Amino acid sequence: MGLILVAICFFAAYRLYHIHPGSILSIIATIITILNFWAWGVMMNYKQDPHNVPEGWVTVSSITTIIGLILLIVSFFISS
Numbered sequence: 575m576g577l578i579l580v581a582i583c584f585f586a587a588y589r590l591y592h593i594h595p596g597s598i599l600s601i602i603a604t605i606i607t608i609l610n611f612w613a614w615g616v617m618m619n620y621k622q623d624p625h626n627v628p629e630g631w632v633t634v635s636s637i638t639t640i641i642g643l644i645l646l647i648v649s650f651f652i653s654s
Contacts, residue, residue, distance in 0.1 A: 576614040583607040583642030589649040603645045610638040
């Protein structure tokens with residue numbers, strides 16, 4: 575499930591980079607993707623006992639996924 579969330583952020587970064595390379599939105603999307611991937615990696619260390627995942631990493635994963643989804647939606651409006 576977490577890899578799907580990383581893929582959403584990656585697709586947003588990919589689309590924004592190819593629409594406007596080097597723009598502030600593409601840089602933000604890239605940073606969000608890296609943070610989401612990092613949070614996913616930390617949370618994978620707890621896959622045997624998911625109830626012990628630190629709340630901070632769950633928050634990072636949730637916030638970066640929401641921002642990544644918003645950036646993905648924005649990328650469709652920018653390209654039109």
